[in-house]
Amino acid sequence: MDIKQGAADLLRKELRRAKDKGKVTIFMSSSTDPYQPVELKEKVTRSLLEVMVEDPPDFLFVQTRSPLVRRDIGLFLLLKDRVRVSMTVETDQDDIRKHFTPDAPPIKARLKTLQLLADAGVPTQATIAPILPSSEAFPELLLPLVNRVCVDDYYMGDGSGGKRTSRLGMRSLYEQQGLTEWYDPSAYLVVYDRFNRVFPKGQVLLSQKGFAP
Numbered sequence: 001m002d003i004k005q006g007a008a009d010l011l012r013k014e015l016r017r018a019k020d021k022g023k024v025t026i027f028m029s030s031s032t033d034p035y036q037p038v039e040l041k042e043k044v045t046r047s048l049l050e051v052m053v054e055d056p057p058d059f060l061f062v063q064t065r066s067p068l069v070r071r072d073i074g075l076f077l078l079l080k081d082r083v084r085v086s087m088t089v090e091t092d093q094d095d096i097r098k099h100f101t102p103d104a105p106p107i108k109a110r111l112k113t114l115q116l117l118a119d120a121g122v123p124t125q126a127t128i129a130p131i132l133p134s135s136e137a138f139p140e141l142l143l144p145l146v147n148r149v150c151v152d153d154y155y156m157g158d159g160s161g162g163k164r165t166s167r168l169g170m171r172s173l174y175e176q177q178g179l180t181e182w183y184d185p186s187a188y189l190v191v192y193d194r195f196n197r198v199f200p201k202g203q204v205l206l207s208q209k210g211f212a213p
Contacts, residue, residue, distance in 0.1 A: 008047040024057040034064035059213040091132040114145040139198035150210020
């Protein structure tokens with residue numbers, strides 16, 4: 001049995017067991033992007049989505065920063081209002097993206113993917129995490145693409161009040177650019193306030209609330 005078939009069969013069994021106990025909400029994925037580069041070939045995530053189309057959970061939340069997610073638009077549409085695709089867009093400045101996450105997909109490609117998802121009718125949101133330097137025009141860039149935004153940072157989002165991220169040496173990346181004010185625990189307020197001035201009330205959420213159904 002190959003990896004793809006094994007993962008799909010395991011999910012099928014576990015999903016049935018879970019549904020026997022009550023409502024089922026699936027977060028794909030809290031630790032690893034479900035659209036890693038190898039997914040293009042192996043299609044493990046796609047096989048799991050196919051299982052969920054056959055036997056839908058009450059809600060599926062897909063968190064990614066990969067434009068590859070557009071490949072599965074057809075499956076998301078079959079799940080209708082039981083799914084939300086959240087695209088990480090941590091900044092609107094690609095030079096900043098290159099410094100902090102050089103291997104991540106370009107910002108332009110992610111915005112295009114959000115546009116394709118929205119045009120197709122897939123429920124979407126943008127997740128701004130971690131907090132990186134961005135411009136005041138950032139909210140206006142996302143306004144036509146999503147009607148829901150989640151703002152998260154190292155302190156709210158890493159489960160340890162920022163200690164885990166600190167051990168990874170993230171602060172030094174900010175220091176190299178003279179941007180330590182963006183690493184401060186209050187930095188999220190700059191972004192949060194900017195988006196609240198542009199987006200309708202209730203569409204800008206913080207941390208865990210942004211990942212809830």
